Amino acid sequence: MLATYPYQGRTFSFDPAAPIDISLPLAPGDQQVNCFWAEPVQFETIRVGNFVGSVAEGGSTNYKRVHLTPHGNGTHTECYGHISAEPSATLDRCLRRFLFVAKLISVAPRRQDNGDEVVMLADVQVAFQNLGSHVELTPEALILRTLPNDETKQTRHYSGTNPTYIEPSLAQYLAEHHVQHLLLDLPSVDREEDGGALLAHHAFWQYPHATRHEATITELIFVPDVVQDGLYLLNLQVTSSVLDASPSKPVLYRLI
Numbered sequence: 116m117l118a119t120y121p122y123q124g125r126t127f128s129f130d131p132a133a134p135i136d137i138s139l140p141l142a143p144g145d146q147q148v149n150c151f152w153a154e155p156v157q158f159e160t161i162r163v164g165n166f167v168g169s170v171a172e173g174g175s176t177n178y179k180r181v182h183l184t185p186h187g188n189g190t191h192t193e194c195y196g197h198i199s200a201e202p203s204a205t206l207d208r209c210l211r212r213f214l215f216v217a218k219l220i221s222v223a224p225r226r227q228d229n230g231d232e233v234v235m236l237a238d239v240q241v242a243f244q245n246l247g248s249h250v251e252l253t254p255e256a257l258i259l260r261t262l263p264n265d266e267t268k269q270t271r272h273y274s275g276t277n278p279t280y281i282e283p284s285l286a287q288y289l290a291e292h293h294v295q296h297l298l299l300d301l302p303s304v305d306r307e308e309d310g311g312a313l314l315a316h317h318a319f320w321q322y323p324h325a326t327r328h329e330a331t332i333t334e335l336i337f338v339p340d341v342v343q344d345g346l347y348l349l350n351l352q353v354t355s356s357v358l359d360a361s362p363s364k365p366v367l368y369r370l371i
């Protein structure tokens with residue numbers, strides 16, 4: 116059974132029973148994706164008096180404390196609070212809608228003279244054109260799958276490896292075209308070590324001169340090869356943490 120979704124004067128259809136989860140799991144141990152020198156996720160069994168929060172150890176319930184670093188462990192979504200001192204710049208205030216029309220494109224980064232691998236604006240523009248159908252449709256969200264798309268992206272330890280990032284002019288272009296949400300399979304839109312410049316973050320949020328308060332960036336997604344480039348309905352879910360970032364669960368539905 117198909118459901119319909121209206122967008123820019125058209126009616127699209129999607130199958131609610133066919134979700135495509137593009138988040139990475141949050142699990143303890145060193146088999147998980149990791150970046151920015153974060154400690155691995157930890158789930159700690161709570162013990163109080165005779166109580167043990169582990170059914171395996173004889174307790175009545177599982178009851179654990181979670182230790183995690185949103186920017187360093189797994190799929191996460193952030194708002195401009197990532198680069199702002201404003202106390203009100205928290206994701207729970209910025210992200211108030213959870214369904215968006217998204218385009219998924221695949222782009223290979225280009226090696227720069229200094230050895231950096233960078234996703235270039237020109238290549239993204241070509242990929243947009245190559246989508247064929249719905250070329251004229253400006254999406255609310257852009258999902259960037261970098262090539263090659265090997266499975267190791269799900270478990271990579273990125274810290275200290277100078278991972279791929281995006282050209283700041285690409286972030287600027289997305290802001291100018293009112294793309295509110297950027298999702299990508301990299302640890303950051305900016306260079307791992309850039310002296311605190313964070314040029315693409317600033318360009319995407321137009322911070323601080325014309326801050327795009329509702330715009331978000333989602334990092335460390337993984338889009339399997341079987342998912343084709345094209346038009347999707349994106350359901351972007353986060354925790355209600357009062358923080359600049361949250362672990363997140365982006366889920367796609369193919370739009371037809």
Ligand SMILES: N[C@@H](CC(=O)c1ccccc1NC=O)C(=O)O
Nearest residue numbers: 151186303306307308309310311
């Ligand atoms: N590149 C920045 C650091 C940075 O971007 C960052 C540091 C810790 C956690 C997350 C970061 N950026 C993520 O988007 C710098 O060199 O200061």
